[in-house]
Amino acid sequence: MILIAVGNTRTLLAYSEDGLHFQSISVATALHPTHILQLWEQTRPLLEDEDFALGGVVPEAMQRWRETLPPGRLREPELAVFQQRIPNSYVPAESLGFDRRCCLLATARDFPTQSSIVIDMGTAITIDLWADGRFQGGRILPGITMSIHALYLGTALLPDLELPMTVADTGNTTAAAIQSGVWHMFTDALLGAIQQFQGLFPDAQVLLTGGDAPLWQARIPGSHYIPDLLLRGFYGWLQSSS
Numbered sequence: 001m002i003l004i005a006v007g008n009t010r011t012l013l014a015y016s017e018d019g020l021h022f023q024s025i026s027v028a029t030a031l032h033p034t035h036i037l038q039l040w041e042q043t044r045p046l047l048e049d050e051d052f053a054l055g056g057v058v059p060e061a062m063q064r065w066r067e068t069l070p071p072g073r074l075r076e077p078e079l080a081v082f083q084q085r086i087p088n089s090y091v092p093a094e095s096l097g098f099d100r101r102c103c104l105l106a107t108a109r110d111f112p113t114q115s116s117i118v119i120d121m122g123t124a125i126t127i128d129l130w131a132d133g134r135f136q137g138g139r140i141l142p143g144i145t146m147s148i149h150a151l152y153l154g155t156a157l158l159p160d161l162e163l164p165m166t167v168a169d170t171g172n173t174t175a176a177a178i179q180s181g182v183w184h185m186f187t188d189a190l191l192g193a194i195q196q197f198q199g200l201f202p203d204a205q206v207l208l209t210g211g212d213a214p215l216w217q218a219r220i221p222g223s224h225y226i227p228d229l230l231l232r233g234f235y236g237w238l239q240s241s242s
């Protein structure tokens with residue numbers, strides 16, 4: 001079975017035998033599924049009767065996958081299984097993002113009784129709290145690349161910058177000032193959320209995942225970087241669905 005997880009910027013394709021270790025590729029979500037499958041075949045040949053599992057947060061891109069893959073070969077994880085495994089008060093229940101669900105499922109399975117703050121740093125950033133055997137709720141922030149790009153789009157004189165950033169406390173060029181502002185905005189937002197959530201649940205550990213997480217780990221003392229958290233949750237979700 002090939003897992004397909006569609007994010008706003010990147011789509012992950014992955015294969016696993018044990019649900020813990022993944023062979024995966026990350027490609028632009030904008031590419032057509034036919035093209036993505038050709039790229040995948042450079043990693044691992046597809047079987048004649050290969051099964052696929054699809055989840056994601058971009059309805060249009062997911063529709064393209066449904067139209068491309070043979071109908072009998074495509075599974076989608078069930079909301080009811082998530083609701084049973086992760087008690088929550090999110091409304092409406094189906095609106096909670098697929099990526100957030102996967103990260104919560106993996107966290108709840110690995111740490112059922114310990115509180116966890118799950119930070120997923122992708123196109124957008126989510127900070128979700130698993131504690132007392134429930135998803136307590138969370139926060140959605142713009143992502144880092146998106147924030148830098150928004151300054152460029154909304155002004156006449158600010159340039160578009162690339163990650164990674166070198167950061168000074170006070171910038172003395174336009175680029176350094178933007179980098180300092182964006183870097184400190186996120187450091188303070190993440191550390192602030194962690195401090196508040198740990199005020200509610202003092203045992204809460206911090207789990208970091210997503211494309212931009214490696215950049216941030218050093219700034220968040222005691223945090224754990226778990227690269228495949230989403231895929232681990234997706235895999236486990238499918239196992240319990242069938």
Ligand SMILES: Nc1ncnc2c1ncn2[C@@H]1O[C@H](COP(=O)(O)OP(=O)(O)OP(=O)(O)O)[C@@H](O)[C@H]1O
Pocket residue numbers: 006007008009010011057099121122123124125143144145146163209210211212
């Ligand atoms: N080739 C690339 N194009 C765009 N962003 C990239 C690229 N490589 C790495 N990134 C970084 O990865 C981040 C996206 O991370 P990730 O792959 O976890 O999220 P995503 O799946 O695109 O987003 P989401 O799950 O939030 O919809 C971007 O913010 C960017 O900084």
Ligand SMILES: CC(C)(CO)[C@@H](O)C(=O)NCCC(=O)O
Pocket residue numbers: 008057095096097098099100122123124125126140
């Ligand atoms: C918040 C994002 C963009 C993070 O990738 C995604 O999980 C999403 O589109 N969620 C849907 C809205 C929600 O989670 O409430």
Ligand SMILES: [K+]
Pocket residue numbers: 007099120121122123210211
């Ligand atoms: K993500």
